[in-house]
Structures are given as C-alpha cells and as structure tokens.
Amino acid sequence: MKKVALMILICSVMAFSQPKIIVKDPWVREVPPVSKMSAGFLTIINTGTVADRLLGVSCDASESAEIHSMTQDNGIMRMRKVDSLKIEPGKKVELRPGGLHIMLINLKRPLKEGDKVKITLTFEKSGAITVKATVRSMK
Numbered sequence: 847m848k849k850v851a852l853m854i855l856i857c858s859v860m861a862f863s864q865p866k867i868i869v870k871d872p873w874v875r876e877v878p879p880v881s882k883m884s885a886g887f888l889t890i891i892n893t894g895t896v897a898d899r900l901l902g903v904s905c906d907a908s909e910s911a912e913i914h915s916m917t918q919d920n921g922i923m924r925m926r927k928v929d930s931l932k933i934e935p936g937k938k939v940e941l942r943p944g945g946l947h948i949m950l951i952n953l954k955r956p957l958k959e960g961d962k963v964k965i966t967l968t969f970e971k972s973g974a975i976t977v978k979a980t981v982r983s984m985k
Contacts, residue, residue, distance in 0.1 A: 864894050864895070864896060864971065864972075865892050865894035865895075865896050865897065865898035865933070865935065865969070865971050865972050866892065866893045866894035866972075867890060867891070867892055867893075867894070867898060867933065867969060867972045867975060868890075868891040868892075868893060869888055869889070869890055869891075869967065869975060869977050870888065870889045870891065871887075871888055871889055872886065872887070872888035872965060872977045872978070872979035872980075873886070873887055873888070873979050873980050873981070873982045874886045874887075874905075874907070874950065874957060874963055874965075874979045874980070874981045874982070875887075875943075875957075875981075875982065875984055876957055876958060876959050876981050876982060876983045876984065877953075877956075877957060879956035881953065882951070882952050882953050883949065883950060883951055883952075883953065884907075884908070884950045884953060884957055885914075885943070885947045885948060885949055885950065886903075886905065886911070886941070886947065886948035886949075886950060886963075886965055886979055887941050887942050887943065887947055887948070888941050888948075888965075888977065888979070889938055889939070889940050889941070890931075890933050890938060890939045890941070890967070891933075891937075891938040892933040892934060892935050892936065892937060892938070893936070894935055895935050896935055896971070897932055897933060897934050897935055898932075898933050898969050898970055898971045898972050899930045899931065899932050899933070899969065899970040899971075900913065900930060900931040900933065900939075900967055900968070900969055900970075901930050901968050901969065901970055902967075902968045903948050903965060903966065903967055903968070904965070904966045904968075905948070905950050905963055905964065905965045905966070906954075906963055906964040907950060907953060907954055907955060907957060907963040907964075908950035908951055908952055908953050908954060909951060909952035909953075909954065910951045910952065911948055911949065911950050911951065911965070912927050912928075912948070912949045912951065913927070913928040913929075913930075913931060913941075913946065913947075913948060913949075914926065914927055914928060914946070914947055914948070914949045915928050915945070915946050916944055916945055916946075916947070925949070927949075928946070930970075931946070933969075948965065957981045958981060959981055959982060959983040960980065960981060961980070961981040962978045962979065962980055962981070963978070963979050963981065964976055964977070964978055964979075965977055965978075965979050
C-alpha cells in the first residue's frame with residue numbers, strides 16, 4: 847500500500863513539474879515572389895515550473911526551416927544556425943526581426959500578405975506544437 851501511495855505522489859509531482867509552453871503572435875515576413883527564403887517570428891513563453899528546449903522547426907510553406915540568430919560583428923550582420931533554444935520557467939524568448947528568428951528555406955510558393963502558414967515547433971519536453979502564422983508585409 848505504501849508503494850502505491852508513493853507512486854501516486856511521484857506522479858502527482860511530475861504532473862505539476864512540467865513546462866507549459868505558450869506561443870504568441872506568430873507571423874512570417876512577406877517577400878517578393880522570386881524569393882526562395884523568408885523568416886518567421888513569434889514569442890515562446892514557458893509558464894511551467896521546469897525549463898524546456900526548442901529543438902527544431904518546420905513549416906508547410908518551405909522545404910526546410912531552421913532557428914537562426916543575427917549578430918553584428920564589426921558592422922557586419924551575421925546569421926548563424928542555432929541548434930536549440932532553452933526556455934527557462936517563467937521566462938519568454940522572442941524571435942523577432944534583427945534577432946533570433948525562424949529561417950524558411952526554399953519556399954514552396956510565394957507568400958502574400960494575409961496568407962497563413964503552419965509552423966511546427968518541436969520541444970524536448972513539450973513535444974510538437976503547431977501554430978498558424980499570418981504573412982505580414984514589412985512596408
């Protein structure tokens with residue numbers, strides 16, 4: 847009986863000690879019809895009690911997608927692939943123009959303002975979360 851009670855207690859603690867990921871304001875940059883690349887932006891919020899890690903991304907509008915960072919090095923903007931992003935409990939990570947972003951590579955179709963695309967974020971603990979992102983003009 848004590849073993850059963852202990853297992854119930856452990857399972858209860860584990861259920862409450864999880865990341866709780868919320869994705870807000872997903873959008874993708876409109877690009878000229880000849881462009882084969884675009885970028886996606888969003889905010890990831892972890893309202894849970896343990897950290898989680900964004901391991902990868904995919905998008906139905908591109909052949910591949912990667913998490914990228916942008917940094918300035920001696921006046922030159924450099925973009926680099928990021929293998930993963932840690933989202934601490936109670937914190938948020940913003941993917942925005944000029945910083946961290948989702949690079950959409952080899953677009954399958956032109957993206958026009960108002961279009962919707964699906965972006966799937968794959969987390970270490972939370973699994974896959976799919977959001978609909980609106981294509982926005984940068985004008």
